[in-house]
Amino acid sequence: MEIRNIAIIAHVDHGKTTLTDAIMRQTGMFEENMSMDTNTLEKERGITIYSKNTSVFYKDTKINIVDTPGHADFGSEVERVLRAIDSVLLIVDAQEGPMPQTRFVLKKSLELGLKPIVVLNKIDKPAANAHEAEGKVFDLFCDLGANDEQLDFTTVYAIGRDGVAMLELDDEHKSLEPLLDTILKEVKPAEANADLLLRTQPFNLAYDNYLGRLAIARVYEGTMRSGDTIYIKKPGGETRSGRINKLFTFQGLTRHEVKEAQVGDIVMVAGLPDIYIGETICAESDQEPLPAIDVDEPTITLDFLVNDSPFAGREGTFVTSRQISERLEKELEVNVGLEVDFSTPERFKVAGRGELHIAILLENMRREGYELQLSQPHVITKTIKGKLHEPFEEMTIDIPSEFQGNVIEKMSKRGAVLKNMSHHHNSLRLVFEGPTRGFLGYHRHFIVDTRGEGIMSSRFIGFRPHVGAIAKHATGSMVSMATGKVLAYSLDNLQNRGTLYIKPNIGVYQGMVIGNTAKGNELWVNPTKGKQLTNIRAAGSDYKIFLTPPQIIGIEDGMEIMKEDEYLEITPQSVRLRKKDLKAP
Numbered sequence: 001m002e003i004r005n006i007a008i009i010a011h012v013d014h015g016k017t018t019l020t021d022a023i024m025r026q027t028g029m030f031e032e033n034m035s036m037d038t039n040t041l042e043k044e045r046g047i048t049i050y051s052k053n054t055s056v057f058y059k060d061t062k063i064n065i066v067d068t069p070g071h072a073d074f075g076s077e078v079e080r081v082l083r084a085i086d087s088v089l090l091i092v093d094a095q096e097g098p099m100p101q102t103r104f105v106l107k108k109s110l111e112l113g114l115k116p117i118v119v120l121n122k123i124d125k126p127a128a129n130a131h132e133a134e135g136k137v138f139d140l141f142c143d144l145g146a147n148d149e150q151l152d153f154t155t156v157y158a159i160g161r162d163g164v165a166m167l168e169l170d171d172e173h174k175s176l177e178p179l180l181d182t183i184l185k186e187v188k189p190a191e192a193n194a195d196l197l198l199r200t201q202p203f204n205l206a207y208d209n210y211l212g213r214l215a216i217a218r219v220y221e222g223t224m225r226s227g228d229t230i231y232i233k234k235p236g237g238e239t240r241s242g243r244i245n246k247l248f249t250f251q252g253l254t255r256h257e258v259k260e261a262q263v264g265d266i267v268m269v270a271g272l273p274d275i276y277i278g279e280t281i282c283a284e285s286d287q288e289p290l291p292a293i294d295v296d297e298p299t300i301t302l303d304f305l306v307n308d309s310p311f312a313g314r315e316g317t318f319v320t321s322r323q324i325s326e327r328l329e330k331e332l333e334v335n336v337g338l339e340v341d342f343s344t345p346e347r348f349k350v351a352g353r354g355e356l357h358i359a360i361l362l363e364n365m366r367r368e369g370y371e372l373q374l375s376q377p378h379v380i381t382k383t384i385k386g387k388l389h390e391p392f393e394e395m396t397i398d399i400p401s402e403f404q405g406n407v408i409e410k411m412s413k414r415g416a417v418l419k420n421m422s423h424h425h426n427s428l429r430l431v432f433e434g435p436t437r438g439f440l441g442y443h444r445h446f447i448v449d450t451r452g453e454g455i456m457s458s459r460f461i462g463f464r465p466h467v468g469a470i471a472k473h474a475t476g477s478m479v480s481m482a483t484g485k486v487l488a489y490s491l492d493n494l495q496n497r498g499t500l501y502i503k504p505n506i507g508v509y510q511g512m513v514i515g516n517t518a519k520g521n522e523l524w525v526n527p528t529k530g531k532q533l534t535n536i537r538a539a540g541s542d543y544k545i546f547l548t549p550p551q552i553i554g555i556e557d558g559m560e561i562m563k564e565d566e567y568l569e570i571t572p573q574s575v576r577l578r579k580k581d582l583k584a585p
Contacts, residue, residue, distance in 0.1 A: 003190040003264045004183060005218065007066040007081050009109065010091035011099035012457065015121040019091060019160035020054065020067045026163060026176040027056040029252035051081050051204060053216060053266060055250040058180045064250065064266045068105070078105050079295045080277060080336055082112055084203045084218040084266065087187040090116040090137075094128040094157075097136045100396050100459035107144050117186055118155045119179065123169070127426065130157055130169055154186050190264020198222030198230065198283035200267070201290045202275055205334045211246060211270040213333075215281075218266050220290065222283060225260040231285045232275060235292035239285050245271030277336055295336050298351035299391040299436055299460060302358065302559075303375040304328070306346045307569055309578055310483065310509040315571040316371025321346040324372055327365060335361070351380060353460075355440065359556045366555075366572050373567040373578075377559055379437040382463050389463040391436040394419075397446075399454040401428045406449045414438030415470045433461065438470050441560035475499075476522045477563065477577075478515035480508045481584045484528035492545045494525055500550040501577065502527070511582025513566060515550075524584045553577060 008016045055064045066085060068078045082088070088109045092098055098106075109116055118137055120130045134155055141151055156179050158165040165179035166172075199222060202215035226247040233239050248255035248268040261267040269281070280289035306321050313319050318327070328340045328348055337357065341349035352358045355377060365372070382389045395416065399407060401423075407430065408418060416434030423429070439458065446456055478498055488504040500515040508514060508527055517523045553561075553575050558568040562577055569576040 002061045003064065003262070004061060004087075004187045005064045005066075005085040005190055005264070005266060006087050006089060006183060006187060007068055007078075007085045008089045008091060009068050009078060009082075009105040009116075010121075011093070011096075011101040011105075012069075014091045014093045014096070014099075014102075015160040016091050017067055019089075019119070019121060019158065020065060022160050022163035023065065023176055023180070024054060024056055024252060026180070027058050029054070029056050051078070052253075053204070053250050054253050055266070056252070059184065061184055062265070063180075063183060066266075079108055080203045080293045082108055082114070083293060084201070085114075086190060087114055087183075088116045089119050089183075091119045091121050091160075092133055092137055093125075094120045094123045094130045094133045095125040096398075097133045098140045100394060100457045103140060103144070104459050106140065110141075110144050110146050110150055115150050115186070116153055117182060118153050119158050119165075120155060121158050121160050123157050124159050124162075154182055156182055192263055196221040197287060198224055198228075198281065199287060199290060200224060200281045201293070202269075202277050202279065202281075203293065205275070205277060206268065208270070212273050213275060214248075215269045215272055215275045216266065217269060217281065219261055219263050221263060223260055223262060224267060224269070224281075226258070228283075231282045231287075232272065233280045233282055233287070233289040235278060235280075235289055237289065240274075241285075242272045242275075242281075244269055276333060293336070296353070296460065297380075298337065298339055298353055299380055300354060300358070300377045300440070301349060301351040301380050302377040304348045304350050305373050305375070305567070307371050307373045307571070309373070309512075309567075309569050309576070310582075311507065311569075311571075311574075311576075312371070315573045317369035317572075319371045324348065324370065327368075327370060331361060355556060355559050359559065362555050362570055366570050369572055371571045373569045374559075375567060376562050376564055377440060379435070379440070381466065384463065388466040390466050392433060392461050392464045393436050393439060393458040394461050395432040395434065395439060395456065395458045397430045397432070397454060397456050398427045399430070399450050400426075403450045403454065404428055404430065407446070407454070410442070410445060410449060411438075413470075414442060415467045435464075435467055435470070436460075438467075444557060444560050475516040475518060476520045477513045477566070477579075478517050478523050478525055479579060479584075480512045480514050480527055481510060481524040482526045482528045483507075483509045486514075486527045487530050488545050488547060489531045490525075490527045490529045491547055494527060495548050497523060497525075500548070501553050503550055504547070509578075509582070510584065511579040513577035513579065516561070 008020055010016045051066055051068050053066055055062055066081045068081055090106055120133055123130050156165050157169055163176055164173040165176045167178050200217045200219045202217040204216040206214040208214055226244055229243050231239055231241055247258055247261055249258050249261055249265055255268055278293040332338060332340060337353045339351040379390055411432050415438040416432040419433050420431040446454055486502055486504050486506050486508055491504060498515050498517040502514045514527055555575055558575055558577055562568050565580050567578050567580055569578055
């Protein structure tokens with residue numbers, strides 16, 4: 001049986017997972033209520049976070065499909081997958097056209113010599129313009145240095161939600177067969193180097209309660225058999241032996257145990273408890289390892305610390321330095337875009353691809369019962385030719401034109417430079433370039449400034465000379481000077497000073513940040529103070545208390561608004577801001 005290996009890549013929310021689900025439904029590999037996004041956080045947020053495998057069978061051909069994330073913070077998930085496949089489906093929204101992450105994933109694909117198939121999705125949108133979007137995609141290919149063969153890409157038009165695809169816009173909307181036929185025609189069958197010795201490389205890891213760690217890998221050469229003794233080689237040449245206990249291939253989203261896997265297939269291997277992403281599984285100890293899987297370096301860093309607040313240990317199950325260290329070591333096995341420095345006890349320096357990248361890790365940890373606190377995120381700087389450099393990003397913003405003045409003003413204050421402005425259907429598209437640290441914490445303000453009608457996305461464009469100081473915080477912190485239970489009477493008096501982060505009847509401690517102040521100065525207050533009661537009643541002395549709903553802080557919110565002298569305390573049930581020094585000045 002011939003095998004085709006493809007990955008589906010696109011900007012966030014352009015329809016990758018929906019189209020993958022539709023392909024499984026078309027080929028009979030789909031069950032009711034099934035979706036590629038199986039993780040709880042993926043379902044809650046409506047985005048793909050982790051790369052996942054599936055396979056479908058069409059016209060006596062097995063098509064292995066890898067669904068990848070679209071958010072820039074999870075770019076490492078895409079980078080490690082592209083080495084294991086033979087072509088990509090580049091999904092582009094027919095209304096929005098190419099977006100920042102489209103450029104990122106396409107660039108990686110072209111550099112590996114892959115010839116993408118372009119799928120213009122969502123052509124049923126009211127403002128969709130497939131011909132204009134196709135022209136912009138061609139321009140993007142040219143900008144990224146595509147060769148003549150890559151520029152001669154095939155375009156398929158689709159409505160992923162309805163499960164239909166067409167080779168021409170005027171064709172009848174029937175099914176996804178035109179897309180599947182295009183895959184068989186344009187994607188080369190996996191090379192059948194069955195006579196060579198076994199070489200395969202894991203690009204993902206999974207875990208099973210009974211089998212332990214599982215390696216997801218492509219068989220590049222030879223045949224892999226269950227029960228064989230193999231050798232695992234690191235990119236540097238270090239070798240150790242192992243044995244394949246069980247071998248699985250994919251059928252839809254389920255794994256199917258096999259005795260052997262043919263060359264070109266994507267398999268799941270059990271029995272190698274110490275296998276890592278990027279290592280090479282060989283049949284002989286003297287074989288050359290496959291090239292290492294390289295990913296772009298992290299851009300932000302922050303510290304994970306043991307929680308030492310007055311409320312420490314009340315909610316978490318795993319609270320010690322050793323437990324946090326073990327969890328981070330486990331995360332490094334599968335999260336190749338993450339870096340952790342374990343050199344300092346009780347304080348681990350963590351580097352990631354962005355705020356969302358770190359926030360997802362923290363959200364998973366708190367749901368598992370971990371309790372910790374973290375410092376303010378900082379960008380990673382470099383010294384190049386004696387000068388300090390920092391990471392820069394290109395920010396693409398789509399907004400109604402009435403909000404442009406406010407957005408441009410806020411972006412310029414954060415060190416961003418407007419590079420391009422164009423009308424895009426019924427909205428205005430602004431393209432900025434600026435330092436990453438200027439964009440940290442802006443998303444929350446952007447939602448308010450555009451009344452939720454704006455779309456903002458970014459991509460990393462490299463290290464450039466440091467631009468100096470950037471003033472981002474226009475508000476100060478409102479800090480509790482007392483420990484106890486919050487009273488509505490006190491909050492009624494405090495809500496006029498700024499925005500509150502807490503509700504009545506919850507516990508606070510001295511040094512905990514309970515809100516911000518509009519004037520930008522730090523304010524220590526007593527939210528536990530009650531009304532003075534007397535035995536004298538006077539007309540008008542009683543009045544109803546009306547509290548404005550507080551701004552409940554989440555992990556991403558806290559990372560955005562926290563200041564240099566503050567920690568973000570994260571527990572399974574609570575997210576709190578606190579001062580590093582809990583004592584009032």
